[in-house]
């Protein structure tokens with residue numbers, strides 16, 4: 138009986154990152170908060186968001202591995218045929234002397250998106266369990282960084298544009314890889330919609 | 346009330362608002378996550394201007410040099426970015442031509458122009474409300490990465506079309522400059538602190 142209402146809701150002090158307006162809200166608030174001064178989002182909607190991010194980030198991550206290994210497109214010109222995997226195409230750029238571009242593509246379409254999914258998953262699990270897992274803060278900071286530089290979705294559209302460009306001179310067929318990449322991009326987009334540093338940090342609490 | 350009026354600073358890493366100690370200078374460390382905290386991004390305007398001008402300079406070779414060469418047994422043709430758009434247009438693939446044109450030509454220029462405008466508007470009075478400027482900034486942040494589209498198209502085509510003497514597609518030097526342009530514009534917008542727009546006195 139005496140235990141009830143011991144969990145006093147603490148206030149969270151933050152500010153709008155776009156204009157500097159100070160914002161205060163209850164730590165258990167699940168509502169979306171919009172800055173009254175500039176209209177930017179201060180905190181996203183909270184209900185079920187940790188669950189969604191957990192589920193979609195790990196699914197996307199697990200699909201990413203076969204998406205990289207399976208060919209995305211098959212092509213045949215006359216009697217010759219070849220197929221492209223994501224990693225194989227990057228290697229081709231490197232061999233043609235465009236190593237810097239190849240490295241950039243590798244980082245933005247493979248390493249950073251995978252890192253984003255993995256760190257998002259870790260931060261979301263912490264939020265779900267309401268405790269900070271080991272290395273919670275480094276994971277959160279990495280997720281913030283990766284969020285700004287992941288471009289797997291642009292890569293997918295790039296594949297679609299290549300299809301249109303090549304369709305005249307050759308016979309093209311879609312391979313498993315492209316369907317996997319489409320799923321990866323959809324799940325990553327859902328992860329990004331629900332992921333919120335501030336919200337998940339508050340949910341994870343201040344203690345290990 | 347703003348963070349400056351409250352004598353506080355926002356940690357951009359974990360979004361905690363922190364009281365500024367009275368001692369001037371000296372770096373503040375966020376008590377929640379341990380990141381260094383500044384009230385406003387350090388040297389934001391200088392960095393943004395330098396990166397935007399770099400992007401503008403890189404944009405010239407990016408458009409002049411070929412981004413892709415197609416070698417067949419008969420001939421070799423080199424394509425610049427706009428040349429590739431023109432070819433799609435001639436082949437009546439208007440929609441894809443428009444997508445590539447917007448992503449590789451309009452978006453980088455629009456982004457560079459917008460940043461230069463936002464930087465100028467900090468010094469010169471203009472009619473656009475601060476909220477609209479902030480929305481403009483959110484927009485260029487959102488569309489910036491789509492300029493990389495052509496780089497990925499080149500990657501896939503170079504990886505796929507590799508059939509010895511029959512036909513071979515290779516990336517060109519323009520691709521390196523183009524990728525560098527996109528990265529420079531992205532770094533420029535990430536170093537721009539939109540709070541400086543709102544810090545100007547006498548404006549609501």
Ligand SMILES: [Zn+2]
Pocket residue numbers: 153154155156157158172173174175176177
């Ligand atoms: Zn605001």
Ligand SMILES: [Zn+2]
Pocket residue numbers: 356357358359360361375376377378379380
């Ligand atoms: Zn912090």
